Amino acid sequence: MNLTLKNLNKIAVLGTGNVGQAIAKALSSKNYNVTIGTRDVSQTMAKDKPDNMGNLPISIMLKENTNINLSTFQEAIVDADLIVLAVGGSNVFSVLDLAGPIQAETVVIDITNPLDFSKGFPPSLFTDSTESLAEKIQSKYPHIKLVKSLNTMANSIMLTPDVLKDQGSNFICGNDSGAKEIVKELFVTFGWDKTSIIDLGDLSGSRGMEMILPLWIKIFQSILILK
């Protein structure tokens, strides 16, 4: 069955970090049936302290949002109408391996960034300008409908653009036009102006979207230094 906004119900959000938490909370607030996927549920729930970036553990968020489920990646994607990739870029393929076979034609929103922290901060990218991480994912999983979006903005904005006075640009790209249209419609229900959603065409548009991160991180650093 083709995904439409009307038959969209079960959503799997893969990733328990800030991005996964923000997306899950926003989707759940509109009564979607949200399951967050993680590697090991009991290990994830055992974390009760902020990480070294000051981010709160998901166990606290889940206590306040009892309608959001937590399961393994594999369980999360069962019968999911929509999957959201919200893991660190370097974990994408191990996470998809653990999740197992994704149903053909499933729409997958890819929020990941190919950040390489192995040489410290600021990170470099582990991809180059000839093939993005999104293109690598689509190439390995050609039967899914990958839509790249939201990776260029803070998680506090992604599905809550009303916090902004000026929405700026929400870039989107993907090889399947129908999948992109559903995702755009979904964004509009969360408050994105249609004119703020900039369609960059096929998935090659994700190269530039992923390459904005090094600039973003430098701007962020320069603001922190100024403060």
Add this chain to the structure above:
Amino acid sequence: MNLTLKNLNKIAVLGTGNVGQAIAKALSSKNYNVTIGTRDVSQTMAKDKPDNMGNLPISIMLKENTNINLSTFQEAIVDADLIVLAVGGSNVFSVLDLAGPIQAETVVIDITNPLDFSKGFPPSLFTDSTESLAEKIQSKYPHIKLVKSLNTMANSIMLTPDVLKDQGSNFICGNDSGAKEIVKELFVTFGWDKTSIIDLGDLSGSRGMEMILPLWIKIFQSILILK
């Protein structure tokens, strides 16, 4: 002698394309002594037709701006107080080879982008996120004071920001703070608001500045398609 805005007089603009022409015209309009550098003056002047991008040849611009000089790269940089690199990224090192020794401590504004058109349009980058073209130039010529700026915007804006209702961000970075300050002051005399000039710190900030091009080109393409 340390460069100041007061003693700034002779400026060499290396590059005869749209960027070089726009920069030279703007600088000349404020009565700086501007010399544009090129590979071969007579060959450059012999061109009297637009290139395949529709850009006008420099011979036409020079007829209307008789106070702007044209010379070889080598002649252009003689006694230059300031050098502006406005050539295609893939030509930077051959141009600097032709220009010959640059006086130590010379401030050089680098507007280049490491665009690789060898596989067609849209271009990829011939650098990666661990070393920018600006860093490569500074590394090969450690005695110059390289300042990266203006590469993220259209040449019609670079030194004429008043054409914009909202100036947006003019990023700048470089390893020499004094050189950056002079360049910022210069930008302000051309109408840039101080608050629009975003200092990203040392030259590693240029990685992100150069990586914005693939996104920019995709946005440009999507606008052209819409029109």
